[in-house]
Amino acid sequence: MNHIHRYILFAVLVFSGVFPAHAQQSNLSDSPDSDINRRQPLQEQNDKVVVNDYAGADTVQIIDFGFMQKTKEEIVTSASSIPVPDAIIYNNTQNIAGFVEGFIPGVMGINNIRGLGNVLYVVDGIPGRDISALSAEEIERISVLKDVNALALYGSQGRNGAIVITTKRGRAGKNRVSVSASYHLKTPISYPSYLGSADYMQLYNEARLNDGLTELYGEEVIQNTRDEVNPYRYPDVDFYSGEYLKEYASQTKVSTIFSGGNDKVRYFVNMDHKFNGTLEKLNPEANVGQNQFKVRGNLDFKINNWISSSVDIMTYIDNSRSAHASVLSAGATFRPNLYAPLLPTSFVSASLQDQMDAIRTYDGYILGGNSSYTGITPIADIYAKGYMRAVDNITQVANTLRFDLSSVAEGLTAKTNISLDYYDAYSLSINNTYNFYQPVWGVDSTDTWESDSIVALNPLGEGDRKDQTENISTNGFNMRYGVYAQLNYQRQLNENHSINAVLLGYTNALMADGNIQLDKQSHLALSAVYAYRNKIFADFSTAYSYSVKLGSDNRGGFSPTVGLAYLVSEEEFLKDNDLINHLKIKASGGVLKTDININGYFLYQEVYNLNSGVYSWDDGTRSLGRTRLINGRNQNLTFEDRTDLNLGIETSLFNALFLEFNYFQMTFGNQVTQLQNTKYPSYYTDFTPYSNFDEDLFLGYEFSANISKSIGDFQTILGVNYMNIHTEVVQKDESVEFDYLSRVGQPTSALMGLVADGFYQVSDFTGEGALISSLPSPQFGEVRPGDIKYIDQNDDNLIDNNDRTFIGKSMFTHALGVNLLLKYKSVSLFILCRGRFGAEGMLNDDYYWVDGDDKYSEMVLDRWTEETAATATYPRLSSKANNNNFRNSTFWLYDKSSFDIDRVQLTYELNESACNKIGLENLSINLAAVNLAKFGPNKETLELNIGNNPQFRYFMVGLRTAL
Amino acid sequence: MSYFKYNNGMKKIVIGLLFSAIMMGLISCEELLSPVDENLIGDDFATVDPSSAEGLLLNAYAGVLGQYQFTSVATDDAVTNQLTSGYRRMATGELTAQFNPAGRWSKYEDIFYVNKFLSIIDQVKWQEDSLLNELTYRRLKGEALALRALHHFYVLEGHAGKDAEGNLLGIPYFKEFIDNEGNFNVPRPSFEATIDSIVADFDSAYAYLPYVYSSNPDDIPDKDTIYDQDAYLTVNSQYYNNRINGQIVRALQGRVKLFAASPAFLNSAEVYQEAVSYVSPLVDEINFLLPSDGIEYYESDLDSDNPEVLWRRSVAENANQEQNNFPPSLNGNGNVNPSQNLVDAFPMADGYPRGSSESMYDYDPNDPYVNRDPRLDKYILVNGGMIGSNTIYTDKSSEQDGVNQVSQKSTRTGYYLKKLLRPDVIIPVSGNVVVQNHYEVYFRYTELFLILAEAQNEIGGPNYRANGVFLSARDILRLSRRRALDLFSDPYLEGISSQDEMRSLIRNERRLELCFEGNRFWDLRRWGVELDEPVYGYYKDETGYEQIEVEKRLFEGDKYTYMPIPYSEILKFSALVQNAGW
Structure with missing residues (x-):
């Protein structure tokens, strides 16, 4: 083979x-x-x-x-x-x-x-x-x-x-220069909302009492914090405040294109520069933002009468510079009362003058800290640690040769292509060490201040030392190269018959650092289309794939597909029909053999790893590597199959309306998996072979309608498209005791979870705090009043993982897109909307699952207490890891559906004569808003990012023209 | 555009270009049609590379369970301050057949590696010389059989139990590697049958193994004197120290038999007697003397033949345990927090239980650590106690080390762990950690003595001496308490007359001597005692000490005596019977 x-x-x-x-x-x-x-x-x-x-x-x-x-x-x-x-x-x-x-x-x-x-x-x-x-x-x-x-x-x-x-x-023809420039303001749509220090401490005390433990924070500390007696001694840190973040940031882009040529050579050159600013306020020297430069050159030239060629080159540099920490990520975990990250020098007692002379200050502040949290120093890292520069380089080169072989056979052409892509990402950083200080507060007799002052500063950290070298580390290196050659045969045989065929030989490899294996693909493919009177088309397209991931007897995979189309509108009875301008029905199907989801090489053979750690004896004087298996042998391992059926119809009506409808059905069979849940014991992992087993079904339909209508100076273009998709697991490696736990027959993105049934109330417990015996016994730790109650699906009087059931799916079942262009003379309005419906998500971030040492978000305000038992929407607080409440269940399920206005743009195009006056062509000015609005039952949740950059709303002004 | 003239030179360039494109295609073709050779080793390596073959066996060595398990945080001895610790979750109501952090089922993986090793051991050429080859083969086969028995014992300890009808079941015993077309649906044999298989494998191993690794001809066992002395000593020299030998096999057999004889299992005097017969010769070998430095055997650099240690892992220089368990003021994470329950179990300095009216010392709840068993100060860091030269305070005013001050760093009970830690490890706020040697012990003589004491007391009471045994339970306790308390006389011990009282004292002594070494979790279960005693802390504030319940032990009911078979395995394999209640 x-x-x-x-x-x-x-x-x-x-x-x-x-x-x-x-x-x-x-x-x-x-x-x-x-x-x-x-x-x-x-x-x-x-x-x-x-x-x-x-x-x-x-x-x-x-x-x-x-x-x-x-x-x-x-x-x-x-x-x-x-x-x-x-x-x-x-x-x-x-x-x-x-x-x-x-x-x-x-x-x-x-x-x-x-x-x-x-x-x-x-x-x-x-x-x-x-x-x-x-x-x-x-x-x-x-x-x-x-x-x-x-x-x-x-x-x-x-x-x-x-x-x-x-x-x-x-x-x-004409050599052209065109320029497009835009300026964006981006404003954060939403930030997470956490409780302040005093509320946090008070509620943490409540959480401990709920667990039957003692309070931790004293009344005085809480009161002093609440009264803002001294925000540095009783800190109340909010990283999302204006102290740390700007209200908006900017983004600019300039793109220039030179293009033109003659009958021998043609060129296209594009240069882009993009700048993307940051919201971070502190240390602007380090927090610069992102700069991107790109140059592309596409060159076409004739070599002789029957050979032409093109050379395409693109190179790109992305250069981001930032401080070593970000308040946007630290803000999700840094509890407000932890410590004051910045201590004003004015609060330091005069008696520390000698020490102060040696301490570095930043904008009038000393870096604060706490000896129990020496690993959590985001602000000190931003100010004192230096900067990081992340650089991405991409270079892409391709050469194409085209041959007109009509002298050999009429309609015969050929093409070869060689391409090479190179991707390199690395980071450069300066890593200074620095001291930060834990203050000791007191009243110093030498000071005249009435309030307290810092009477001692205990240094933490590794000392103030500048990094002498810029450290470089690689973040990834990829090289992709590919070669293909193809023969094209295109011939109108006679009035009735025509043939269009392509024979392709293709090979491609991706080399990534850290991988021994090249990620390789190679195949031969044939696409042959036969057309009868240009109204019936038959397409036979096939590939013979070759996979190096499979055993030597199974490396070839044949993928036959066929397609048929019938242009009904070409028939006499519809020709020149004013109502139906175009009507086509089509069907296609086939099997595609694929190995891209086989994650590894040599999975078919028994592979030993001789470097699974060293075991030593005789107190280290003797040692040998441990030998382990990676997987067991299965010489029959073969390709995954994608099997398709597509039916479609498209039509054009009244010269204005284009409609298309497609039904599709895809089956992904023979997916590669290890049968650990059906066949092999849990301890057999190392010896378990890979097998072709799992199967998924995707089916659905898509529909699109496009209307284009002009009335006088007024022009409307409206496009609406919609997809409905249904997924189903057909076969899966699983073993379940109860049918409702099976994934088979459920969506591929099924969410399994418990079904919540309100909160346990005080009346559900005996005087000793034990759950009354009529209720099923939860197996996720001790429960108390205010914990989430679940439904016992199998009536075994236990609440455990076997009471999980299908509660939702994470993949959308409906996708809607609407684009509308309204144009009147030189003014136009464009609106792009998007809707996605029919999927659920799980609120499982620490922002929603607040327990233990988590920072308290505003979610906890609606917590269960004995007083709010009737109205509470959040379980009781706990200072432990509460595994009963914080697990996937309907309690945390939310509907991800939304309808978004993605873009609204107003464009003004100068007319030709005005353009000519200022010596420009096609000048247009545009104003746009991006991510303008979202509608949906859980809009706030969907718009909230936690622990990283927020989602932005953009306001843009742009200009484009040609010279 | 003159350079684009289509002259002959241009044609040559074009043809050259084409040719190079084709060649490049072909060269890469060759490379692209087969995977990169990763020098992967197939199973044919065995015959050519004895080191790789031996590497299969070493997996079972790496899986031997040492002291650093800290299952004690799921017992009445301690809690952990880590919020998401599996043992903590297990002890506070989450233990099920689907969630069992103390499960031992995965030890079958080590067993399968041993069996894989045994399936190729005959094909491997271990040495060029045929005698050396045979001797090496014998040693490795003995090691493999012994480790197979030991790992089956681990699984048995973790999963033996009674089915719904009350039959005491063991666990499947695998003597062959099963390939991936084989049958994994194997039923559980009886408990006795599993014990018999374990002991039989140990006995076969004993026949293959040297008694100890040594270069001294006097150490060659009689059975092996048929071999050339030099060759035998070459293959079984002290270079194999830390690997299993005949002596260790006998000690493990004693441990297995004591386990099997225990009240929750066979509850049999006959089996206790078998435990005695395995253990007593080993006690004889060291002249019935409990090694004198057995209490703080972990504290300093040991010489490699420390008489307390029967079997241990190779020495390792690190600070892992200290980083996990030092109090936060010493930049540790204070993970294991010993309980007031355990502190209470330490007697007064004269050997009477804490608070006993007969003791010459009064127990003062507000000065609780004076005149106590010296082991208390050695194993547990109490409020005002010292570790190295640092005094640690756990009262409420203590900023870092005080009870609950810093979540997941400070103690929850008022106590920090001191046992197994080396005070000469230094962990600075930043910069280099000063590491020290650590020895993780698998078996020490103190346990051997306590096995002998427990077994004999169960057979015949405090003064019973089995045939040929020199020490009774009382004698052993006397040795142990004298070593710990430095007592001239031990009136409390001598006053014990009944088997029951002696049983309590032996169990308490075992609790103290072997604390934090991974025993109590399993000891409580084999004794069949109540498991739900809550864990208490001892908090000090301005007014004095107060005992506070820190964590429940939600192991209420009989089913917790026998741990579950993993649920996923029950689903897959119909022949596997689950223990009752799970």
Whole structure:
């Protein structure tokens, strides 16, 4: 198998390279921006396919398949695309997601097609590229490939669908310069809300009393804190206050494009600079923010009459500089009464003058601390530790050669592509050591102050020393390289029959530091489309994948797929129909063999690890490595299968309305797992083989409607798309005692948990504090009044893990996108909305699960006490780890559904004559608001980030023009 | 655009370009069609690399349970200040067949490694010389069999119990490696059968093993004198110290038999007698003398043949236990907090129980630590006690070390652990930790003596001496208490007349001598005693000391005597019967 594969790959490469040497000169198709050779008959029908048409003229919707392009007309599968340059004027978004979700049905965010996640990004025909450096300005088109027929050419890598991004290229003719600049203000939408010191201490005392323990904090300390007697002696720290954070930060972006060329050579050069400011207020020297620079050059040139080539180069540097700690993350755990992180020098007793001379101060403050919390010093770290610089470098290079082989056979072309991507992330840091001080408070007789003062400063820390070197550490190094060669055959055989075929040999490898193995893919693929009178299309697309993750007898995987489309509107009875301009029905299906979810190599063989720690004896004079197994042997381990069925219909009505509906069904069978829950004992882990076992089903439908209508100067474009998705576990490695615990038949993202039944009340306990015997006995620790009560699902009189049941699912079942453009003369309004519904989340962060030493959030204000027993919405407080209350249950379940207004943009386009007066072209000015509003039953929860950067609302002013 | 003339030179460049592209494709092709060779070792390594084969066996050594388990925080001896400690959760109402941090089921993994090792031991060429090869084979086989028995004993201790009908069940005994197509649905044999299998494996091991590792010809056991002396001593020299030997096997057999004979299991004088027969020759070997430095055997750099220590792990230089258990003022985390219950178990300095009217010392609840058993001060850091040169105060005014002052650092009971810690370890606020040697002990002579005492008292009472045994239970307690209390006479001990009173005293002595070494959790269970005594602390404020309940022990009811079989295994394997109540 191995050899056959090698020979075929060899043959493809030789064929694509050597054959042309014998070919005779012929004309190179002068299509500047693509490999597409549009067949005449299709062009005639172009006007019947209406796309999201921002340019104001009907154009062909082109879908990039990576290795080829097709028009929306001729495809048999459910793939869609969005032409970015037309849209960007009205949707001046910074991220690619802004052009996908809300425009294309079946997409939930930039990384998720039909609920699968982990999409494959394809940039300029090269699969597996990093897209973090891409900006919207340089993108020509984004296509989304959803089903196996469309994905077959990607082999294993196609498992989760692909987002195919094509960058712009130069066009022959006028040399152009265009500039786009924008300035954003970003304001945090929401911060977590924690209790102040006095409330915290009081409630912590309550928590201890609840546990049958004694109070910890004295009345006097609490009162002094509440009275703000001395905020440094009785601290009340709030990292989310204006003392530590700015109200807003800014973001700027400038993008310049030079493009042009002639019939021999064409160029496209894009340069971007982005700056992203930080909210952190302290130490602005360290807390600088993020700077990104990018340069792309796409060059196309003719080598001779039948060979053309292109060279694409992109390089990108992301440079972020910050202090060693962040109040945004420290704020989630730093209890308000811990200690005062900054002590004003004015509070230090005069008797400490000698010591003070040697102490460093920062803006008039000494760094405070506490000997019990020497590891928790965020403010001291920000001020004194120095800075960190995180640098990401990405460089991408690709070379394409195209051969027109029409001299060999009419309609034959070939292409080779070599690409190399390089990613390197490292950090540079200065790590100073410093002293911080624990104050001793008292009244010093030499001072005249009435209030207390610091009478001693006990140094903590490692001493004030500047770091002499900038420390460098690597955060990751990746190299990806790929080679592919393809032969394309495109021929109109006669009036009725035409053929379009691509034969591809593909190989790709990703090298990441720390991994011995290259992550490799290679496959051969064939896509053959037969068209009958351009109204019936049959597509046979297949890949023969080769996986080095499988045993030598199982390395080849054959993935056949077929697709059929019937353009009904081409039939005589519908031709020239004013009502129905276009009608197509389509179906596709097949099997894709994939290894991308097989996480490792040699999983099929028994592998020994000789370095599992050293065991020594004779007091260390003798030692040997321990030998352990990593997994057991299964020579039959094989590919995972994705099996698809897709049915679709699309139509265009009244020259204004385009409708598309697709039904899809995907089964992921033979998923690789270790059968630890069905077959093997728990202690057998090291010896357990990998097996093909688990199976999941995804099915659903997607629908989109696009209306484009002009009345006089008024133009409206409205796009609505919707997806409904249903998932189900078909087979899973599990053993359960009760049917309701089984995951089979439930959604793949099922949330299992207990069903809460209110709180235990005082009346549920005997005088001695024991639970009355009629209630089931909870097995998650002792319960007291105010703890959460659960339903005993199996009536065994115990509340334990067997009383968990299906209580929700974390994956959305409905996704809605709406985009609307209203245009009147030179003014336009664009609105992008997104809705996601039908998923639940679990409030399981420490912000919601407050016990033990957690910082107290405002959640605890509604806690259960004997007095509030009737109205409480939060369980009683506990100073221990309360495992009865804080576990997954319906009590913590919340509905994640929301409808968001993602973007509203107002654009003013200067008319041509005004532009000419100031010597510019296509000048437009735009004002936009991003993340403008969210509607949903749990909007506050969804908008709250805990322990990191908040979510932002952006207000933007932008300008774009050409010279 | 003149440089774009399509001349001959250009064509050559193009063809060159193409050719290099093809070559590059082909070269990478070769590399791309097979995984990178990771030099992985398949199971054929055994015959070529004896070290790798021996590495399989060493897993079982690494799994031997030492002293640093601290299961005592789930008993009446202590609590932990760690909020999420599994033992703490287990003791406060979370112990189920699905959550059992004291479970021993995973020890089967070590057993499977031993069996894997035994399945290849015959194929390995251990030494070039055939005699050396045979002797090495014998030693390794003996080690493997002994460790297999020991790990089965761990599982038995952790999971033996009675089924719903009251039958006392053991645990499956695996003598073969089971490959992944094999049958894992193995029923539990009877408790006696499991004990028999353990003892049988120990007996086979004993036949293969040297009695001790030594270069002294006098130490060669009679059974092995058939071998060439030099060869035997080469293979079984002191270079194998810390590995299991015949002497250790006999001690472990004594431990196993005492366990089996205990009230919760066979409750059998006959089995106690078997324990005596394994243990007494070992006691004879050291002339019936309890090693004199057995009380603080952990305190200083031991010489490697410390007479107290029968078996231990290799020495390790670190500060782990001190970092976990030093009081916060010494920059430790104060994890293990001994209980007032345990403190109360230490007698007065004259050997009478605390508060006894016959004692010459009055017990003053507000000055509770004077005139007490000196072991109290050695093992437990009390309020005002010293560790090294530091005096530690745990009263409420003490800022860091005071009761509950700093969560997860300060004590919850008023006491810190002192036993097993070395006061010469220094942990600064920042900078380098001063580490010291630590010896984690697996078996020490004091336990051996206490096994002998307990077994003999159960057979025939305080003064019973089994045939050929020189020391009675009373004699052993006398030795132990004299060593601890430095008593000239011990009227309390001599006054004990009944088997029951002696049983209590032996159990108390075992509690004190072996505290914090991982025994009490299992001792309480094999004795079948109540497990739900709450844990008390002893808090001091301006007015004096006050006893406070710190943590409940929610082990109420019979089922807690026998720990559960893991629930997941019961689900998978129909032949496995769960212990009653779980």
